Amino acid sequence: MKSKSTLSILGLASLVRVSTSLQLNVTAISARDGSSIFQCWQMDTPFDISTEPGTLGTAGAVLGDVSTVSYTIIPANHDSGLHNAPCNLWAVVAGLVHFTLPDDDTAGAYISGGSSSIMFAADTAEVSQRGHNARFPGLTETIVLQIPTHDGEVPKHSVLHMGPCGVDDMVGIREVGLGATRSGPVEAKVEVDGNLLPIQFL
Numbered sequence: 001m002k003s004k005s006t007l008s009i010l011g012l013a014s015l016v017r018v019s020t021s022l023q024l025n026v027t028a029i030s031a032r033d034g035s036s037i038f039q040c041w042q043m044d045t046p047f048d049i050s051t052e053p054g055t056l057g058t059a060g061a062v063l064g065d066v067s068t069v070s071y072t073i074i075p076a077n078h079d080s081g082l083h084n085a086p087c088n089l090w091a092v093v094a095g096l097v098h099f100t101l102p103d104d105d106t107a108g109a110y111i112s113g114g115s116s117s118i119m120f121a122a123d124t125a126e127v128s129q130r131g132h133n134a135r136f137p138g139l140t141e142t143i144v145l146q147i148p149t150h151d152g153e154v155p156k157h158s159v160l161h162m163g164p165c166g167v168d169d170m171v172g173i174r175e176v177g178l179g180a181t182r183s184g185p186v187e188a189k190v191e192v193d194g195n196l197l198p199i200q201f202l
């Protein structure tokens, strides 16, 4: 009995050591010289191992204080038109959104479910003249949770690179999610109107 509990504590301790170097990367719509831009941000606060019941032993990261949450239902094929972020906010997307920029027609960013479902919008009217556009090309409605930060704070981060985060920037999530012994995307097929469509969980 005694040796069993000692073992599990040791196991948890090594998990903490391995995982604390892992940091979340999120696509951000930021601004430079009055124009909105895409950047891949790496959060300063690393993942930690949860000691809460329900998530015990799993990796979690604190994203900072927030003010309120709104839930928006956006129909398929909706086009938001050019707009600024109303304030600095997290957005969590269940569905599919394609962002474009009025001042850089070579740039685009898809945000969908899975590990790339969270992003940060910081191109408020104070820093970006024209903002960004969002279209929702999915087959179904898209649900967006908008979560403004407390006092408009921007979470502490470094810029990993210009442009949205890519598959390589989600590799840590995939490794934690699948365990160290498996790597690479999980592939599956989903049936839509009698057609088998390949899907990938990155």
Ligand SMILES: *[C@@H]1O[C@H](CO)[C@@H](O)[C@H](O)[C@H]1NC(C)=O
Pocket (backbone or CB within 6 Å): 022, 023, 024, 025, 042, 160, 168, 169, 170, 171, 172, 173, 174
């Ligand atoms: C963030 O990006 C870095 C570099 O691309 C990568 O090594 C790390 O695993 C990523 N973090 C997560 C949580 O995927």
